[in-house]
Amino acid sequence: MDQSRPTPKPPWLRRPLPPAGSVRLGGRLAEEGLHTVCREAHCPNQGECLGRGVASFLILGPVCTRGCAFCAVTSGRPDPPDPDEPQRLARAVAAMGLGFVVVTSVTRDDLPDGGAGHYAAVVAALARQCPGVGVELLVPDFGGDPAALAVVLAARPQVLAHNLETVPRLYPRARSGADYARSLELLRRAKALAPAVLTKSGLMLGLGEEREEVLAVLTDLRAAGCDCLTLGQYLAPSPAHLPVARHLPPQEFAELGTLAREMGFVQVASAPLVRSSYLAEAGYRAARETLAADA
Secondary structure (H helix, E strand, O other): OOOOOOOOOOHHHOOOOOOHHHHHHHHHHHHOOOEEHHHHOOOOOHHHHHHOOOOEEEEOOOEEOOOOOOOOOEEOOOOOOOOOHHHHHHHHHHHHOOOEEEEEEOOOOOOOOOOHHHHHHHHHHHHHHOOOOEEEEEOOOHHHOHHHHHHHHHOOOOEEEOOOEOOHHHHHHHOOOOOHHHHHHHHHHHHHHOOOOEEEEEEEEOOOOOHHHHHHHHHHHHHOOOOEEEEEEOOOOOOOOOOOOOOOOHHHHHHHHHHHHHHOOOEEEEOOOOOOOOOHHHHHHHHHHHHHHHO
């Protein structure tokens, strides 16, 4: 496929211009030295989310030590972690009046613990300054280090998320620095170490995967004890990134969502514009209600 001529977006992927309030909030967070994955990853939902006064925070800087072929985040040599970032983030969450917050990061292979201690410091700062706030952590693989994962889980987030992103066959092309088995093991180990913490993962569809491959990944996730699932359409951030192989129609996402629920996922979000942190609070509350009803 000619990457210089991106596939036109179908009507169901077109979004209206963001409201003025989203621009102001995004600018204010940037002025405070805080990054959002909404902006750095070119999320198509950022206008809607910022317009509602919510954001998914990106810690440990905006530069990633890996360079996944699907991702808009800058890759290179990042700066050392900012020790004041946890406090600044917690102050921003308090000022925004959030009851639930999503925190993610770039991958930091340059750090001995992959940034796990910084994640724990963020959760601790949120607990001090925003009592009762729910926290979802969308973490990298920490190089497969079980001690780093244990540090993060000891901070007691409500949700521990780690995205598999795509099917194993496409990892060399899409995620050359990652390893499917390592990521799956992180989710399995997280559930074993902290059974009360909801585990979550997500896939981008439209990279060239086959339906049977997607269902095999969902089977692997359930075997690893993964509770929650997101499925969304891959959108190439630029002509330099992997091209879109196919735009899946909304009905196909709905069918996959139904199959995932039948497989036992507690909560599933499956639609073209779904992203791992999109409407995360509603997903968390729905998952808890389902678990309570099943208890």
